[in-house]
């Protein structure tokens with residue numbers, strides 16, 4: 001899950017007894033409450049959501065700085081100023097490590 005504002009990987013943080021998904025840039029997804037309550041899926045047929053791991057992002061031949069896997073997903077994020085170049089974010093297919101690449 002990625003922040004639509006800055007492209008960072010969103011990590012669940014503990015906030016008291018519940019988990020909150022919040023980006024370091026301040027972005028919070030609206031559905032965070034639902035996510036927390038749905039620990040057990042009982043009477044809902046939401047099995048289709050299980051393949052969240054299947055990432056629809058395109059891939060590129062970039063080496064992961066963490067595990068050296070030669071292929072990574074990538075996406076572009078336009079940073080605040082419109083005259084700045086887009087930032088390329090990469091996510092390792094293997095270990096899911098995410099990093100940014102300006103070129």
Ligand SMILES: [Zn+2]
Pocket residue numbers: 003004005006007008023024025026027
């Ligand atoms: Zn963010």
Ligand SMILES: [Zn+2]
Pocket residue numbers: 064065066067068069092093094095096097
């Ligand atoms: Zn990796």
